[in-house]
Amino acid sequence: MYKILLITIIPTLILSCTNGNGESDSSDLDHPFRVIMVMDMAGLGDRGFNDAGWAGVERAVRELNVEGHYLQSNEQADYVPNLSLAAQQAEVVVAMGFLMIDAMKRVAPLHGQTSFIFVDGDVQGENVASYDFKAEEAAYLAGILAAMTSRTGSVGSVLGMDIPPVRAYEAGFRAGILTVNRLERKEVDYLSVTVGDFNNPSRGKSLAQGLLGQGADVLLQLAGNSGLGVIEAVRESSENCWAIGADLDQDDLVPGRILVSILKRIDNAVFEAIRDAKEGRLHPGHRWLGIAEDATGLTEMRHTRDEVPGRALEMIGRAEVMIREGRLQISSRIKDLETFEVPEI
Numbered sequence: 001m002y003k004i005l006l007i008t009i010i011p012t013l014i015l016s017c018t019n020g021n022g023e024s025d026s027s028d029l030d031h032p033f034r035v036i037m038v039m040d041m042a043g044l045g046d047r048g049f050n051d052a053g054w055a056g057v058e059r060a061v062r063e064l065n066v067e068g069h070y071l072q073s074n075e076q077a078d079y080v081p082n083l084s085l086a087a088q089q090a091e092v093v094v095a096m097g098f099l100m101i102d103a104m105k106r107v108a109p110l111h112g113q114t115s116f117i118f119v120d121g122d123v124q125g126e127n128v129a130s131y132d133f134k135a136e137e138a139a140y141l142a143g144i145l146a147a148m149t150s151r152t153g154s155v156g157s158v159l160g161m162d163i164p165p166v167r168a169y170e171a172g173f174r175a176g177i178l179t180v181n182r183l184e185r186k187e188v189d190y191l192s193v194t195v196g197d198f199n200n201p202s203r204g205k206s207l208a209q210g211l212l213g214q215g216a217d218v219l220l221q222l223a224g225n226s227g228l229g230v231i232e233a234v235r236e237s238s239e240n241c242w243a244i245g246a247d248l249d250q251d252d253l254v255p256g257r258i259l260v261s262i263l264k265r266i267d268n269a270v271f272e273a274i275r276d277a278k279e280g281r282l283h284p285g286h287r288w289l290g291i292a293e294d295a296t297g298l299t300e301m302r303h304t305r306d307e308v309p310g311r312a313l314e315m316i317g318r319a320e321v322m323i324r325e326g327r328l329q330i331s332s333r334i335k336d337l338e339t340f341e342v343p344e345i
Helices: 002-015 049-064 076-089 098-110 135-149 164-183 201-213 224-236 266-278 310-324 334-339
Strands: 034-038 067-071 092-096 115-119 128-133 154-159 189-194 218-222 242-247 258-264 285-289 296-298
Touching: 034 049, 034 076, 049 067, 049 092, 049 242, 049 266, 067 076, 076 092, 076 098, 092 098, 092 266, 098 115, 115 266, 128 266, 135 164, 135 218, 135 242, 135 258, 135 296, 135 310, 154 164, 154 201, 154 224, 164 189, 164 218, 164 310, 164 334, 189 201, 201 218, 201 224, 218 224, 224 242
Parallel strands: 034 067, 034 092, 092 115, 115 128, 128 285, 154 189, 154 218, 218 242, 242 258
Antiparallel strands: 258 296
């Protein structure tokens, strides 16, 4: 696998020299500022996590006059060679995903002249800036919305893998359902399944169909490219049901059948980190970004807002204000649901 990547990618890196307008720039040919994104197994086109990161690189290409390239990882064994190759070729390497954390710890110390931007995890190092998102905060709002909108009294999640960033989403979502059940005296059930893979849409679809068959009418997809199968299952269903998107705005994938999308502004974080690196002021360390930093939130529900109860909109509006002001803390851990104190919203 490594040899194949080496043959196919290096010519692109050497020959593709463009400025922010996509035109050849002779002033940059000798010393281009090169950014390479190393993607996880879901890859480009997942309409979520990886695409969000790549949008940040594309913006940097347009606005900062840098070169942007990517390396696709087909399996976890690709992470170390891909990160190493990228570090040899670029001033900045953007590493996408929690599953790369061990590979990052191995590779980054060996390339001290390269700046690493790591998304969804904490890697310490003098040349590493790490970014985590408080996805549980916006997922909490989505959980309220799902429980208040469900007509069957059953909602579910399709998880890609059992890793902390995914569980953070699930923890917030379940806290939102719990809030509705206690405040509104409902008994909304929660179901979940795990694909075990971020790049298996057919299995994601099959598992989603199983949840729909059990009566769930709102499905949160937390499965990367596998999550596109969840959305396909909702699209094909004859029942009145919705999917909830994650990471990017997925509301337009099936207008009217995506209740809302939970946003992680990975694009903004990646762009700003690339800008800081180019300007020589990217500082190492770990950052947590959430609602207070406008780094996570919900879409405006442009296709579905009329179907959402007014009380639900009131609840998520109040909860968002409380989170932003620090008066409501949402845990990223499933085990903390047992002691979660439901707020008066």
